[in-house]
Amino acid sequence: MPILLCRVDDRLIHGQVVVGWGAQLGLDFIAVIDDELAQSDWEQDLYRAGLPNEVEARFPSVEEAVRLIPEWAANEARGFVLTRDILTMRRLAEQGVLSEIEVNLGGLHSAPGRQRVLPYLFLSDRDRAELERLRRAEVRVGAQDVPSARRIDLDELLEMKAS
Numbered sequence: 001m002p003i004l005l006c007r008v009d010d011r012l013i014h015g016q017v018v019v020g021w022g023a024q025l026g027l028d029f030i031a032v033i034d035d036e037l038a039q040s041d042w043e044q045d046l047y048r049a050g051l052p053n054e055v056e057a058r059f060p061s062v063e064e065a066v067r068l069i070p071e072w073a074a075n076e077a078r079g080f081v082l083t084r085d086i087l088t089m090r091r092l093a094e095q096g097v098l099s100e101i102e103v104n105l106g107g108l109h110s111a112p113g114r115q116r117v118l119p120y121l122f123l124s125d126r127d128r129a130e131l132e133r134l135r136r137a138e139v140r141v142g143a144q145d146v147p148s149a150r151r152i153d154l155d156e157l158l159e160m161k162a163s
Contacts, residue, residue, distance in 0.1 A: 002072060002073060002074075002075055002076060002077055002078050002079055003069065003072055003073050003079045003080070003081060003101050004025045004027070004078055004079065004080060005021065005025065005080050005081070005101070005102055005104055006080075006081040006082075006083070006089060006092075006098060006101050006102065006103045006104065007021070007080065007081070007082050007083075007103075007104040007105075007106045008082075008083050008084070008085065008086055008088075008089050008103065008104070008105050008106060008107075008108065009082060009084070009106040009107040009108075010084045010085065010107055010108055010109055011107055011109075012032055012034075012037075012047060012082055012084055013030060013032065013047040013050050013051065013057065013082065014050065015050075016106075016107070016145070016146060017030070017080075017082065017106075018030075018050060018051060018052070018055070020146045020147055021080065021106075021146075021147060022052075022055060022080065024147040025078060025080065026078055027055050027078050027079065027080050028054070028055065028056065028077040028078045028079065029055060029056040029057070029058055029072075029077055029078075029079045029080070030051065030055060030056075030057055030058070030079070030080045030082055031057075031058040031059075031060065031065065031068075031069075031072070031079060031080070031081050031082065032047065032057065032058070032059050032082045032083075033060060033061070033062055033065040033081060033082070033083050033088055033092065034059070034061075034083065034084055034088065035061045035062055035088075037059050038059050038060055038061040038064070039061075044057065044059045047059075062088060062091050062092065065081075065092060065097070066092065066095045066097055069081065069092070069097040069098070070097060073101075081101070085108075086105075086108070086127050086130040086131060086134070087126075087130050089103055089134065090130050090133050090134050090137065093133075093134055093137035093139045094133070094137050098137070098139050099138070099139075101139075102140050102141075102142065103134065103139050103140065103141045103142075104141075104142060104143070104144055105121055105141065105142070105143040105144075105157070106120065106143070106144065106145055107120050107121070107145065108120075108121050108122055108123065108127065109122055110122050111124075113125070113126075114127070117157065117160045118143060118145075118152070118157075118160070119145075120145040121143055121145075121157075128158065131154060131157075131158060132158075134154075135154060140154075141153075141154040141157075142154060142157075143157050
């Protein structure tokens with residue numbers, strides 16, 4: 001299964017993703033699934049600039065990703081799927097393309113309506129509802145900012161009170 005991880009991180013491609021996760025997993029590509037970013041060549045170029053030469057960046061829309069993820073999963077290239085929000089990941093999950101792939105909540109930062117649950121994870125009521133929908137789509141979800149950190153299962157995460 002060459003798609004090694006799906007991650008929700010509102011910063012998308014940044015050092016923690018590239019160095020922490022990318023080096024740990026030995027990635028060949030990172031696919032950023034985002035409808036707006038799929039239409040913006042100059043923003044794509046900015047994100048590509050943060051990647052080592054041996055890691056390819058891909059920027060499909062959600063609709064394109066639904067078609068492409070099964071192809072990527074059947075290929076030998078080792079990949080990582082990245083979205084900026086839980087809603088986008090849930091849209092993929094409800095299309096059935098994330099079965100048997102872990103979804104990692106790695107970075108949702110402070111914003112209006114969000115409360116701190118973990119140092120790197122702030123959730124709104126809508127985010128919590130989207131996580132419940134991911135659960136109903138039978139997707140395994142956990143929170144973990146870096147590979148060396150303890151993984152927190154979705155059940156434990158949803159029981160945590162805002163701090």
